[in-house]
Amino acid sequence: MPLVMLALWSAVARDAPVGAWTSQGFTAYYIVSLLVRLLTGSWVVWQMTMEIRQGALAMRLLRPLHPLVAYSAENLAAMPLRAAVSLPIMVVLLFTNGRAELTRDPLLLVAFPLSVVLSWLLWFLFQAIIGALALLVHSAVSIMEIWFGFFSVFSGYLVPLDLFPPWARTLADWLPFHLMLSFPVRTLLGRVTHGEVSALLSLQLAYVIALLVILRVTWRAGLRRYAAFGG
Amino acid sequence: MPSAIVTRDLRKNYRVASRAPGLKAAARALFNRTYKDVHAVAGVSFSIEPGERVGFLGPNGAGKTTTLKMLAGLLHPTSGEARVLDYEPRRRATDFLKQITLVMGNKQQLLWDLPPAETFALNRAIYEIEPRLFNETLAEISQLLELGDLVNKPARQLSLGERMKCELCAALLHRPKVLFLDEPTIGLDVSLQATVRSFIRAYNERFGATVILTSHYMDDVAALCPRVIVIDRGALIYDGALTELVQRVRPDKRITVRLSRPVEKITLSSLGELVEHEPTRAVLQVKSNALQASVAALMALPLVDLSVEDPPLEDVMRDLFAAQRKGLA
Numbered sequence: 001m002p003l004v005m006l007a008l009w010s011a012v013a014r015d016a017p018v019g020a021w022t023s024q025g026f027t028a029y030y031i032v033s034l035l036v037r038l039l040t041g042s043w044v045v046w047q048m049t050m051e052i053r054q055g056a057l058a059m060r061l062l063r064p065l066h067p068l069v070a071y072s073a074e075n076l077a078a079m080p081l082r083a084a085v086s087l088p089i090m091v092v093l094l095f096t097n098g099r100a101e102l103t104r105d106p107l108l109l110v111a112f113p114l115s116v117v118l119s120w121l122l123w124f125l126f127q128a129i130i131g132a133l134a135l136l137v138h139s140a141v142s143i144m145e146i147w148f149g150f151f152s153v154f155s156g157y158l159v160p161l162d163l164f165p166p167w168a169r170t171l172a173d174w175l176p177f178h179l180m181l182s183f184p185v186r187t188l189l190g191r192v193t194h195g196e197v198s199a200l201l202s203l204q205l206a207y208v209i210a211l212l213v214i215l216r217v218t219w220r221a222g223l224r225r226y227a228a229f230g231g
Numbered sequence: 232m233p234s235a236i237v238t239r240d241l242r243k244n245y246r247v248a249s250r251a252p253g254l255k256a257a258a259r260a261l262f263n264r265t266y267k268d269v270h271a272v273a274g275v276s277f278s279i280e281p282g283e284r285v286g287f288l289g290p291n292g293a294g295k296t297t298t299l300k301m302l303a304g305l306l307h308p309t310s311g312e313a314r315v316l317d318y319e320p321r322r323r324a325t326d327f328l329k330q331i332t333l334v335m336g337n338k339q340q341l342l343w344d345l346p347p348a349e350t351f352a353l354n355r356a357i358y359e360i361e362p363r364l365f366n367e368t369l370a371e372i373s374q375l376l377e378l379g380d381l382v383n384k385p386a387r388q389l390s391l392g393e394r395m396k397c398e399l400c401a402a403l404l405h406r407p408k409v410l411f412l413d414e415p416t417i418g419l420d421v422s423l424q425a426t427v428r429s430f431i432r433a434y435n436e437r438f439g440a441t442v443i444l445t446s447h448y449m450d451d452v453a454a455l456c457p458r459v460i461v462i463d464r465g466a467l468i469y470d471g472a473l474t475e476l477v478q479r480v481r482p483d484k485r486i487t488v489r490l491s492r493p494v495e496k497i498t499l500s501s502l503g504e505l506v507e508h509e510p511t512r513a514v515l516q517v518k519s520n521a522l523q524a525s526v527a528a529l530m531a532l533p534l535v536d537l538s539v540e541d542p543p544l545e546d547v548m549r550d551l552f553a554a555q556r557k558g559l560a
Binding site: 055056058059061062063064065223224226 | 300303304305306307323325326328329331332333335338339340354357358
């Protein structure tokens with residue numbers, strides 16, 4: 001998706017910048033978006049839903065290792081291979097097309113990996129909460145699809161958030177989705193102030209803690225209801 | 232020593248939504264859903280001592296697997312008490328999980344795309360098994376189950392029997408003290424069933440582990456379990472020695488005779504109930520107390536061979552459940 005948007009917006013911005021974005025700015029924005037998505041994306045909700053339906057969750061519950069820890073470990077284990085395939089291509093693309101757009105501010109360069117790790121945690125926790133809902137409702141995947149719809153719009157996945165009309169911008173700031181994509185991307189592109197960075201990193205952390213609590217409650221309630229049907 | 236497993240009035244109800252088929256009924260069910268409570272386990276109490284091998288019997292849907300799952304901590308009981316090794320299973324304490332195992336013939340824990348050796352290594356890490364102990368146990372189990380080179384083939388390329396052997400190995404590497412075995416021989420051929428049976432027996436004797444086994448193959452139960460617990464429709468209907476159950480439900484014996492020349496049907500049927508009859512072979516069913524007289528009378532016939540057996544366990548179970556249903560009706 002970012003690649004489609006990249007083609008579209010760089011064409012629009014060829015003659016004159018759109019808002020604060022030049023054609024080259026868009027290129028850098030979407031390449032970094034793609035990079036952040038690749039580093040933070042996981043689809044544990046599909047795995048959880050399938051395993052709950054087929055009863056395979058039973059085998060995980062039998063082991064002296066929390067299933068959610070196992071899921072996150074499996075997700076992280078896929079990361080090196082994903083990075084090995086995608087990182088070199090993206091680094092080359094970024095350096096040939098958008099090098100001037102990247103920040104040289106050392107503080108932001110340190111903040112970027114931090115924000116990516118917290119984004120991964122946020123994304124994983126949201127997925128795990130929706131996955132745990134599969135223990136309680138029939139179609140957690142539909143909830144996931146609605147959630148992803150909101151994510152696409154309000155995370156900056158489709159359009160940089162500062163191109164939104166003011167009211168939508170305000171709404172996006174209130175929702176957590178921008179913390180999962182727009183914020184790390186803007187950090188690497190140097191489009192945030194130092195003050196914003198520390199505020200948003202703290203906000204990410206606060207969300208992580210809140211989501212952990214919600215996940216714990218949902219998971220426990222789900223297990224009480226879990227029927228482990230079949231066999 | 233305290234009992235390994237204790238249940239007191241253990242119950243599990245499932246709430247099941249029910250509706251008629253069709254679009255109209257589906258639309259109605261959106262707003263006004265009717266639920267039915269299914270009593271999968273309806274008050275079961277028993278206790279099992281350490282080192283016992285107990286067969287858990289009952290027809291499909293009797294509540295066997297539900298009970299096992301509650302004992303293994305997968306399901307929360309609706310009410311009643313379950314204690315395993317003095318733990319409350321539903322809390323799934325790490326120390327508890329490290330001492331039990333549940334093998335389900337129709338589920339697998341082997342990592343599908345990797346060789347079983349990788350699953351074993353993963354379990355070593357998860358169960359925090361000391362490397363020395365791990366190697367020792369692995370060598371011992373491999374030998375008993377004749378695993379050989381299987382452990383290095385990807386799991387998805389193993390045959391059902393090979394996979395089951397590796398499943399058993401993976402489930403026992405941490406030397407659990409309590410084994411819950413749910414249909415461990417399902418789909419296996421006769422010789423592999425025998426291998427699995429003797430392995431379970433060897434493990435039980437070697438480590439003094441407690442074993443609960445459910446199986447539809449009565450041979451499994453007859454070979455492994457001196458004691459059986461029978462449940463039907465969620466309720467316990469028998470708990471005791473297998474031999475006594477057979478005595479009680481079918482107090483008769485089967486006599487199989489082979490004859491050197493044909494004997495008239497009427498002569499044979501005067502000695503007992505004739506179950507099978509061929510020209511030179513016959514199976515008679517007689518009451519236990521009439522056995523001696525019948526055998527003595529048969530000796531007068533042109534005998535080649537004579538054997539006395541209990542009725543097949545399948546028949547015993549069928550009679551037991553039939554009697555139970557009649558009693559309830």
